[in-house]
Amino acid sequence: MTDFTESKLLDQIQCPDDLRRLPAERLRQVCSELRQYIIDVLSENPGHLGASLGTVELTVALHYVFHTPYDRVVWDVGHQAYGHKILTGRKERFHTLRKLGGISGFPNPAESAYDAFIAGHASNSISAALGLSVASALKGETDRHVIAVIGDGAMTGGLAFEGLNNASSNPNNLLIILNDNNMAIDHNVGGLSQYLVDITTSQAYNKMRYDVYRGLKRINLIDNDRRENILRFNNSLKALLTQQHNLFEGFSIRYFGPVDGHDVNYLVRVLNDIKNLQGPKLLHIKTKKGKGFRPAEESATEWHAPGRFNKETGERIVVHNLDEPQLYQDVFGHTLVELAERDKRVVGITPAMPTGCSMTFLMKAFPERAFDVGIAEGHAVTYSAGLAREGMIPFCNVYSSFMQRAYDMVIHDVALQKARMILCLDRAGLVGEDGATHHGVFDLAYLRPIPNLVISSPLNEWDLRDLMYTGYQYADGPFVIRYPRGKGEKKDWRNEMRVLPVGRGRKLREGDDLAVLSIGPIGNEVMKAIDMVEAEGISVAHYDMIYLKPIDETILEEVGKRFKRVITVENGVIKGGLGSAVLEYLSDHDHATRVRRIGVPDTFVEHGSIPELYHLCGMDAASVAEVLHSEYEKLNTKTDDIKDL
Secondary structure, eight states, rough: OOOOOOOSSSSOSSSHHHTTTTTGGGGHHHHHHHHHHHHHHHHHHHOOOOOHHHHHHHHHHHHHHHHHHTTTEESSSGGGGGHHHHHIIIIITGGGGTTTTOOOOOOOOTTTTTSSSSSSSSSSSHHHHHHHHHHHHHHTTHHHHHEEEEEEEGSHHHHHHHHHHHHHOOOOOOOOEEEESSSSSOOSSSSSHHHHHHHSSSSSHHHHHHHHHHHHHHHOOHHHHHHHHHHHHHHHHHHHHTTTOGGGGGTTOOEEEEETTTOOHHHHHHHHTTTTTOOOOOEEEEOTTTTTOOHHHHHHTTTSOOOBOOTTTTOOOOOOTTTOOBBBHHHHHHHHHHHHHOTEEEEEEEOOOTTTTTHHHHHHHOOEEEEOOSSSHHHHHHHHHHHHHHTOEEEEEEEEHHHGGGGHHIIIIIIIITOOOOEEEEEEEEEEETTTTHHHHHHHHHHHHHTOEEEEEEEEHHHHHHHHHHHOOOOOOOOEEEESSSSOOOOSSSOHHHHHHHHOOOOEOOOOEEEEESSSTTTTHHHHHHHHHHHHTTOEEEEEEOOEESOOOOHHHHHHHHHHHEEEEEESSSSSSSSHHHHHHHHHHTTOOOEEEEESSOOOOOOOOHHHHHHTTTTTTHHHHHHHHHHHHTSGGGGGGGGGG
């Protein structure tokens, strides 16, 4: 048996079984060590700090009470699951978090049996956990517990409400834990509230209530159909006594709370009391983001993902270089303010990412025209379409990977009725350390088939500003601009904005041997690659397409007639995007040109730095140069002279 007499308990916990052998009075020490370990590692290896510090006690309590991994814990968004990773056998690898070849920043069943479900996008935990719970019941696994841990912010997502609605109507024993660290869903009014929480979560109270229910059912005074009414009456009675109301009272889900999410021993007691109750139930806990690290407690937004920091002083290690280009998101934010200054019809909408997309600039300048709608991407798109119908000009900014959640709204509410609005897809392409759940690599492919859309991508910051201005001027329907995470290319980014003709690309460089067609900032890697090979006598023409849709057919005709070999480069999936569009056109117009496509391969790309991932996918300058070499060599083979066959 493991000896827990040493002061460093965390070093002796290799899995939750080790944790469960501890006496309950040692759990506070485990929490303290776990919190400090997260701070120590993240100070040097950047990640999402605040949310995971806030769930330390909950994480310890869950693994202490439930027999994971047999019992399933589904985390909603992995930002809060770092402690979970450390306690489930990944402590020694935790320093590799979000690095190429290291552990993911989010739960993933492929990484550990303790990760019950993938968790990169918000609001999916209740639906997923309900599926796990019902499946266990169908298999006869009546002793298996399933827990969904969802943050209050994720409760604004429509999928969470769909899951709640289904959980209230289907037989299941799901436990939902609402980690409330910001939104005041319930107001704590003191002694009476805490007293009622103590009563309603006690085994004696719940056994008495269940015995009464079972007795009434035995004599046919109630049945399962009336059970929902009893639950609603119980919630209503509690609300009457406490003078509190919460959104769960309308569901047939037993509600407990709120309770202190930082009292680990009390959490253990409550979880033990309610875990075997029949039917769906929700435990509402109150926590504080950044708990235990004062700077993170005082500025939750800034310390959500702070980068490297001094763990002793709490000072973030931020290198400011005024000679470097700006972030694309900041160029977007400043340009949006400029457009809003010109026209009072310009408004901004974002689903819970005002800081990330820099819409905070508009919120400061024109607060009445900037809207953060919460984690609700579908609503953000349709809300914007509604604004457009009444003559406003909405700039709806959604991260590319999150726009996947609003696909139907883009088709039905935007494109179908030609809503005049600008969809700005931030974090397009490979995004780096957040990995597969956050790479915005599908947008070109999933948007291209939709009628009435204009789809564009800037080569640099000047183009981003010009495309925003073009979208603002474009009155014939929706206008899409996709741009990447990170810095651009130009120090003097504030140009005089002009319209970039829709459907027109441009030739960046003349060449005779090969032609490269690129779209978006990845074209800058192409420029470097061409410089490498032209020093060796290879002549390469380079076209920046700017628009995927409508695509510049004049350029396609030119390359189809002039070149035997064409290379396409895009920071998106290779199937369905620019390369596919070029192939379709050349085939439809009887051009025999060979096309070599460079882009994200048909796989989910792991996490790592942007340069590492570019190289992994063959999109960096050196890799593109190798392709140019290869294609040039093929020009000198007789079998390649397909136009003369």
